[in-house]
Amino acid sequence: MPDEEVLEEGILNPVQPEIQDPLLRELLADEPAVTPADTPQEQAQPTPESDEEVDCVVVGTGAGGAPLLARLARAGLKVVALEAGPWHQPEKDFATDEKAQDFLFWNDERLAAGHDPLAMGKNNSGTGVGGSTLHYTAYTPRPLPDDLNLHRDFGLGVDWPLSYEELAPYFEEVEQFLGISGPTPYPWGPARAKGYPLAPLPLNSAAQLMVKGCEKVGINTSPAANAALSARYYQEGVGWREACTNRGFCQAGCSNGAKASMDVTYIPLAVQHGADIRPNCFVTEIERNAQGAVTAVVYTQNGQTKRQRCRHLFLCAGAVETPRLLLLNEIGLDSGQVGRNLMAHPGVQVFGTFADEVRPNKGIPGALISQDTHRPQDADFAGGYLLQSIGIMPVTFAGQVARGRKLWGQPLRDYLRSYNHVAGINILGDCLPHADNFLELAEEKDARGLPKPRLHFTAQANEQRMSAHAEALMRRIWEAAGATDIWSFQRYAHVIGTARMGLSGDDAVTDRDGRVFGVPNLYISDNSTFPSALSVNPALTIMALSLRTADRFLEKMK
Amino acid sequence: MPVPSYPAGTVRALLTTEHVSAATRAALEARLDAPADYQPQFFAPETFALLAAVAARLLPQPERETAIPLAPAIDQRLAEGRADGWRYDALPPDREAFRLGLGGIQEIAQELFKNDFLPLNLEQQDTVINALANGQPPGQTWQELDAGRFFEELLAELTETYYAHPLAQEEIGYVGLADLPAWTKIGLNQREEREPQANG
Numbered sequence: 001m002p003d004e005e006v007l008e009e010g011i012l013n014p015v016q017p018e019i020q021d022p023l024l025r026e027l028l029a030d031e032p033a034v035t036p037a038d039t040p041q042e043q044a045q046p047t048p049e050s051d052e053e054v055d056c057v058v059v060g061t062g063a064g065g066a067p068l069l070a071r072l073a074r075a076g077l078k079v080v081a082l083e084a085g086p087w088h089q090p091e092k093d094f095a096t097d098e099k100a101q102d103f104l105f106w107n108d109e110r111l112a113a114g115h116d117p118l119a120m121g122k123n124n125s126g127t128g129v130g131g132s133t134l135h136y137t138a139y140t141p142r143p144l145p146d147d148l149n150l151h152r153d154f155g156l157g158v159d160w161p162l163s164y165e166e167l168a169p170y171f172e173e174v175e176q177f178l179g180i181s182g183p184t185p186y187p188w189g190p191a192r193a194k195g196y197p198l199a200p201l202p203l204n205s206a207a208q209l210m211v212k213g214c215e216k217v218g219i220n221t222s223p224a225a226n227a228a229l230s231a232r233y234y235q236e237g238v239g240w241r242e243a244c245t246n247r248g249f250c251q252a253g254c255s256n257g258a259k260a261s262m263d264v265t266y267i268p269l270a271v272q273h274g275a276d277i278r279p280n281c282f283v284t285e286i287e288r289n290a291q292g293a294v295t296a297v298v299y300t301q302n303g304q305t306k307r308q309r310c311r312h313l314f315l316c317a318g319a320v321e322t323p324r325l326l327l328l329n330e331i332g333l334d335s336g337q338v339g340r341n342l343m344a345h346p347g348v349q350v351f352g353t354f355a356d357e358v359r360p361n362k363g364i365p366g367a368l369i370s371q372d373t374h375r376p377q378d379a380d381f382a383g384g385y386l387l388q389s390i391g392i393m394p395v396t397f398a399g400q401v402a403r404g405r406k407l408w409g410q411p412l413r414d415y416l417r418s419y420n421h422v423a424g425i426n427i428l429g430d431c432l433p434h435a436d437n438f439l440e441l442a443e444e445k446d447a448r449g450l451p452k453p454r455l456h457f458t459a460q461a462n463e464q465r466m467s468a469h470a471e472a473l474m475r476r477i478w479e480a481a482g483a484t485d486i487w488s489f490q491r492y493a494h495v496i497g498t499a500r501m502g503l504s505g506d507d508a509v510t511d512r513d514g515r516v517f518g519v520p521n522l523y524i525s526d527n528s529t530f531p532s533a534l535s536v537n538p539a540l541t542i543m544a545l546s547l548r549t550a551d552r553f554l555e556k557m558k
Numbered sequence: 559m560p561v562p563s564y565p566a567g568t569v570r571a572l573l574t575t576e577h578v579s580a581a582t583r584a585a586l587e588a589r590l591d592a593p594a595d596y597q598p599q600f601f602a603p604e605t606f607a608l609l610a611a612v613a614a615r616l617l618p619q620p621e622r623e624t625a626i627p628l629a630p631a632i633d634q635r636l637a638e639g640r641a642d643g644w645r646y647d648a649l650p651p652d653r654e655a656f657r658l659g660l661g662g663i664q665e666i667a668q669e670l671f672k673n674d675f676l677p678l679n680l681e682q683q684d685t686v687i688n689a690l691a692n693g694q695p696p697g698q699t700w701q702e703l704d705a706g707r708f709f710e711e712l713l714a715e716l717t718e719t720y721y722a723h724p725l726a727q728e729e730i731g732y733v734g735l736a737d738l739p740a741w742t743k744i745g746l747n748q749r750e751e752r753e754p755q756a757n758g
Contacts, residue, residue, distance in 0.1 A: 092580075092581065093581060094581060095579065095581040095582040095584070095585040096578075096579065096582045096734055096735050096737050097582055097585040097586060097722070097735065098722060099585070099589075099718075099722040100581070100582075100585035102642075105642070105643050106643050107640070107641055107642055107643045108641070108643065109641040109643065109644060109645050110643065110644045110645075111644070111645055111647040112644050112645065112646055112647055113647035113648075117644075117646055117647065117648075118644070119644055120643040120644035121642045121643020121644050122642070122643065123643075123644075125643055202744060202745075203745065204744045204745065205744065205745055205746045205747075205748075208745055208746045209746065245737065245738075245739065245740035245741065246740055246741040246742070246744050247734075247737045247740075247741065248734065248741070249734070249737075255579070255581075353559055354559075355559055356746050356747050357746065357747045357748075357749065358746065359731075359744075359748075359749070359753065361732060361734040362734075362741045362743075362744040363741070363744040393734065394721050394727055394730060394732045394734070395718050395721050395722050398717050398718060398720070398721035399714050399717060399718045401717070402710070402713045402714040402716075402717040402718075403710050403713075403714050406691060406709075406710070406713070408615075408616045408617075408687065408691060408713055409615060409616065409617075409618055409684065409687075410618060412616075412617065412717065413617065413618070413729075414561050416721065416730055417561045417562055417563065417729065417730050417731075418559065418561060418562065418730075419730040419731065419732060420562065420730065420731045420732070420756075421559065421562070444651075447639075454647060484559060
């Protein structure tokens with residue numbers, strides 16, 4: 001049904017076939033990329049002969065792939081990164097315009113099922129060298145130690161096969177390398193060996209209002225840790241990066257390199273150490289030998305099918321495309337867990353209107369944080385959440401008003417005239433795995449002829465109670481800060497857990513080092529390996545795990 | 559709080575200044591200078607006219623001499639087969655959903671007023687849209703098409719199209735486009751010289 005165009009009265013036969021993937025359309029049209037990107041020929045390294053075997057192929061260049069890529073290249077290994085999207089030049093290409101920046105998102109269609117269907121695309125899924133870090137909000141809080149032990153503490157979900165102490169050195173390394181701006185000391189969690197390298201970014205209006213409201217309600221707040229520079233910053237292998245100019249456009253791409261997306265941090269480091277980055281390469285097949293070991297990947301680049309032989313393969317394509325590749329290739333499926341345990345962070349937002357001028361487009365969107373709600377005393381749920389102030393861009397806000405308030409006509413236009421007086425708070429909360437929440441391959445095909453992924457997500461009692469607790473609290477905070485016309489927008493962010501790590505291949509897809517059980521030379525490094533969702537934004541933990549996976553791999557190679 | 563209004567002309571005045579990057583200027587000028595006589599590429603003319611009439615009720619622009627065009631963005635997207643990364647599993651593919659959904663709006667109009675949507679007066683048109691927005695509209699179409707999800711998708715796409723237009727952004731006092739070299743006054747009640755003040 002879906003790919004057959006039915007001719008109906010009143011509908012003209014479209015000239016173009018229904019190809020929903022802009023990249024593929026370009027390929028089929030046999031034209032250079034129309035996105036404002038430099039074509040791969042200008043930036044990629046020379047393509048090796050097809051029969052050359054490299055040490056490692058890394059699929060995906062986001063938070064899971066890029067740190068590992070740099071580490072492996074630095075160790076002298078011959079590494080190739082295959083990235084589905086193009087390689088941008090942000091200074092030149094990135095507009096301060098939400099619509100124009102649509103090319104940053106993974107726009108291939110995913111089917112969202114369940115009672116709480118997950119919005120994808122700009123909500124949580126990117127493409128291009130740098131992956132989703134091109135549009136992440138740059139939140140980089142560390143998980144708190146007990147985030148890793150929900151089962152120990154509540155008898156629910158599963159524990160991580162790793163401790164906070166094992167991850168802490170990697171958190172520190174990433175924070176120092178990216179140049180995180182944040183408070184020292186950090187008010188929550190264990191004492192740290194090193195503080196953040198830069199002072200926090202300035203508080204914008206939404207953050208100032210949240211301080212005011214939280215003081216009255218009795219909640220401690222702090223300037224947040226953000227992966228955007230509060231001052232110029234130098235790192236070996238990267239050079240100087242400029243300070244944040246408070247554009248407030250993190251979610252639509254940073255144009256001056258202040259935000260630590262992978263394309264301005266770990267990717268240049270990897271290139272300096274000889275990594276071969278190949279943009280516009282979409283991987284479709286994983287080839288194996290009789291022993292079940294990976295021997296090569298097959299991918300398409302500019303309309304051509306290519307094969308890259310490799311000794312080791314690292315899947316770092318995110319929690320949708322990584323399990324999709326495993327399912328398509330029927331590899332690593334012994335545990336029966338691939339695609340299962342899909343989790344998403346409760347991310348309910350509460351907006352209010354203030355007599356003061358807010359102008360919510362300016363400044364780092366998430367300038368203020370509170371983790372006082374990490375384990376609320378009056379909680380009727382397992383786990384907890386954090387609170388963040390939110391600035392917001394106008395088109396994103398308008399879309400949420402349409403979806404969340406269902407205002408239309410004159411009331412819609414009247415409400416949005418108050419944009420300059422609106423501020424928000426949101427949470428990021430933990431999520432438990434549930435049998436009803438999973439990813440599968442749909443019968444419906446994409447333009448490549450591959451099955452589309454279908455994501456089932458229904459918030460269970462724990463997520464519902466947490467969201468209700470958080471919404472009531474945020475409403476109290478905004479009332480205390482003087483807001484009127486307070487409303488909430490129910491949402492879930494990030495896809496997590498679809499190829500989880502664990503101690504045994506009986507109930508996990510990878511071991512604690514990211515190696516896939518049952519396949520000797522296949523690794524996963526992205527948020528699909530998270531055994532539980534964590535009550536913090538995932539990017540920092542993905543990067544820390546990426547470095548750890550690389551180190552563990554290199555130790556085994558010795 | 560009274561609804562603020564902002565002076566006209568601020569966006570066009572800023573566009574030519576050094577506060578706007580070349581990439582930003584190119585994106586916004588393309589939208590400002592879009593030809594007024596858009597010819598539909600995907601929809602038949604009468605279906606396109608229906609979509610435009612529905613859009614005019616969801617985002618009415620009685621005060622504008624020339625309305626910000628909304629239907630062309632949807633027509634273009636469907637013609638090119640573009641998606642935004644996800645779709646409610648409850649809905650069929652976008653082209654099918656729009657075919658069914660616009661037909662379904664005609665059906666509501668027929669059920670309620672024994673007439674097509676276009677000839678209805680504005681009050682009647684709003685009654686039709688209200689029936690759709692409430693999620694339980696009359697008509698055979700809505701037995702197979704999820705009215706709530708279809709309405710949400712239609713409204714969200716039109717709303718985002720409207721507020722992506724520089725003149726709609728000017729209407730709400732947003733000049734984020736003029737972000738060079740930096741925003742330095744970002745706190746409560748702080749305004750950069752180039753940011754407009756609300757009227758009165």
